[in-house]
Each structure stands twice: as C-alpha cells, then as structure tokens.
Amino acid sequence: MRTGRFSKEWDEESFRALHERTARPLWAYITHLVHDSSIAEDIVQQAYINILQSPTTSSLDAAHLKNYLFKTATNLANDHFRKQGHFLSVTEVEIPAPETTVDYDLICIMAELSAKDRELLLLAYNQGLSHREIASILHYKEASVRPLLARARARLQEILRRHGVNVGRARGSK
Amino acid sequence: MKSTHCAFEEQIIQSLLFGELSVELSDHLSHCEGCKEASAMISRIAAIQATLPPPSAETIWLRHQLTNPSRRLSSALASVYAFERAALWLSCLTLTIIGVVVFGISAGKAPFGTLIPASVLVAFVMTAIAVTLKTLIAGDGWPDSRSSSMRTPR
Numbered sequence: 049m050r051t052g053r054f055s056k057e058w059d060e061e062s063f064r065a066l067h068e069r070t071a072r073p074l075w076a077y078i079t080h081l082v083h084d085s086s087i088a089e090d091i092v093q094q095a096y097i098n099i100l101q102s103p104t105t106s107s108l109d110a111a112h113l114k115n116y117l118f119k120t121a122t123n124l125a126n127d128h129f130r131k132q133g134h135f136l137s138v139t140e141v142e143i144p145a146p147e148t149t150v151d152y153d154l155i156c157i158m159a160e161l162s163a164k165d166r167e168l169l170l171l172a173y174n175q176g177l178s179h180r181e182i183a184s185i186l187h188y189k190e191a192s193v194r195p196l197l198a199r200a201r202a203r204l205q206e207i208l209r210r211h212g213v214n215v216g217r218a219r220g221s222k
Numbered sequence: 223m224k225s226t227h228c229a230f231e232e233q234i235i236q237s238l239l240f241g242e243l244s245v246e247l248s249d250h251l252s253h254c255e256g257c258k259e260a261s262a263m264i265s266r267i268a269a270i271q272a273t274l275p276p277p278s279a280e281t282i283w284l285r286h287q288l289t290n291p292s293r294r295l296s297s298a299l300a301s302v303y304a305f306e307r308a309a310l311w312l313s314c315l316t317l318t319i320i321g322v323v324v325f326g327i328s329a330g331k332a333p334f335g336t337l338i339p340a341s342v343l344v345a346f347v348m349t350a351i352a353v354t355l356k357t358l359i360a361g362d363g364w365p366d367s368r369s370s371s372m373r374t375p376r
Contacts, residue, residue, distance in 0.1 A: 075276030176239035
C-alpha cells in the first residue's frame with residue numbers, strides 16, 4: 049500500500065511508528081473510560097484518523113503528539129457521553145469481564161465515578177501523565193489538577209469503602 | 223469525604239510509575255498523608271490493563287484512506303479541472319470577441335444608434351463573468367463518510 053500519493057502529511061511508516069508508541073496506553077485509557085470495547089475502538093480509530101487528517105500534526109514532536117492524541121480521544125469520549133446523556137455518570141453501563149484482567153472489582157467500582165473523575169484518575173495513575181499534560185488534555189488549569197485529582201481519589205476511596213474494598217487509606221496500608 | 227493533596231504528589235507519582243523514589247521523596251512519602259493515599263491508589267490503578275489488542279495500524283490506515291477521498295479525487299481530477307478551466311476561459315474570450323465584433327459592425331447602423339449593440343456587448347461580457355465566477359466558486363461536495371465504521375473482528 050503506497051502512501052505518499054494519498055497523504056502528503058503522513059506516510060504509512062510514520063503512522064505505524066506513532067501507533068506502535070501510543071496505541072496500547074491510549075487503548076487501555078479509552079477502554080476503561082467508556083467500558084465498551086466497540087465504542088472504545090471507534091473512538092481510538094477516529095482519534096488517529098483526526099491526527100492523520102489534520103494538516104499540522106505531522107510537525108509535532110512525540111510528546112505533543114501523544115498529548116494531542118489523548119486530548120482528541122478524550123473529547124470524542126465526552127462527545128459519546130453527551131450523546132448518550134451520561135456525561136456525569138455511567139453507572140448503568142454493563143462492564144464485560146473479559147475485557148480486563150487485573151482488577152475487575154476496581155474497574156467495576158470506577159464505573160460509579162463520573163467520567164471526569166475517571167479521566168483524571170486514569171490519566172494520572174494509570175498513564176502516569178504529568179499535571180501539565182492532564183491539564184492540557186482535560187482543558188483545566190494546571191494548578192486545578194492537583195485538588196481535582198485529590199477529590200477524585202477521595203470519591204473513589206469513598207466508593208471503595210462502601211463496597212468493603214480495602215484500598216490502603218492513608219496510614220500506609222495498601 | 224476529605225481530600226488531601228500535596229505539592230510533591232506529582233513527583234511521587236512519576237517516580238513510582240517510571241523510576242525510583244529518591245531518599246528525599248521516600249522520606250516525604252512516609253510522612254505525607256496525601257502522598258500515601260496517592261501511592262496506595264497508584265498500586266491498584268496502574269495495574270489496570272486492557273487484554274484485548276488495540277485496533278491495528280493497518281485498519282486505521284485503511285479507514286483513513288477510505289474516509290479521506292477528497293485528496294485522491296482532487297489529484298485524479300486535476301487535469302480534468304485544468305482542461306475545464308481552459309475551455310471556459312476560451313469560451314469567455316470568444317464571447318467577448320463576438321460581442322466586440324457585433325458592436326463594431328452594427329455601430330451607427332442600428333435604428334437606435336449604439337444602444338442595442340452596446341447592450342449585446344454588455345450581455346455577452348456579463349454572461350462570461352457570471353459563468354466564470356460560478357465555476358470558480360462551486361465546490362465538489364463530496365459526501366461525508368466519517369460515520370463509516372470499520373471495527374477489528376473480535
């Protein structure tokens with residue numbers, strides 16, 4: 049499949065390198081954000097296509113490109129929530145067990161959080177993004193990320209406690 | 223529901239996920255409630271992974287090509303458009319020449335002096351301008367195919 053003729057901005061090799069570098073973390077983030085692999089797949093594909101079809105993205109460095117990708121995917125996920133009328137909560141969503149392995153209980157419990165809280169927690173604690181990157185992706189001020197993250201964490205701990213799950217609150221117990 | 227946050231939290235998170243804790247950060251972690259909460263949370267949330275593979279690069283690249291046909295179309299039709307433009311300009315030039323010739327021949331001979339030949343000339347020129355503008359402004363109106371879905375078979 050030749051590429052240069054069809055896309056002046058991106059060639060297939062560069063795209064493959066980008067995909068190799070970013071697909072797994074983006075996929076994990078979006079899958080756990082929307083809790084539906086079909087919707088997550090559409091969102092991830094569309095995020096990459098937006099990048100491919102944007103005239104400016106080919107000149108971005110790797111870090112900015114990753115931010116742009118996560119921002120685009122987050123916006124698409126929020127569009128999805130808006131269309132579904134579930135912007136603030138997706139507690140009604142059924143979470144299929146085979147999609148995740150490690151901590152199925154935690155994933156189910158996280159579905160009780162608002163989409164914004166899940167975005168914050170996943171970006172910070174699962175993807176390990178800096179506060180500046182999170183602020184850029186979620187359209188917050190950088191200084192707001194820390195308190196918002198703390199509140200999201202507190203809400204998750206509250207839900208975990210309600211479900212009787214020990215998450216190691218303060219005092220160092222894990 | 224009390225939330226605590228600390229200025230070192232970001233550094234602690236980055237160190238726990240991607241590196242090793244320095245002695246200073248480790249010491250801070252042992253005393254800071256907010257950072258203890260964060261580190262406890264990281265140990266669980268960081269372990270969450272998707273088991274299904276992400277959409278393949280081939281699928282996305284193919285979908286990109288299918289959903290972005292305007293470039294291919296415009297490059298394929300470039301010569302057609304060039305020929306169309308040349309033909310149009312030639313037609314406009316011909317119309318204008320005919321108008322000038324008609325005006326020259328009939329000037330002074332027509333019953334109403336130069337009024338009718340001048341009107342014919344103006345009509346020819348206005349038509350030529352209108353056709354040119356219409357062609358230049360018109361778009362190709364390719365249908366939006368963004369909604370097409372191409373999922374990886376599971």
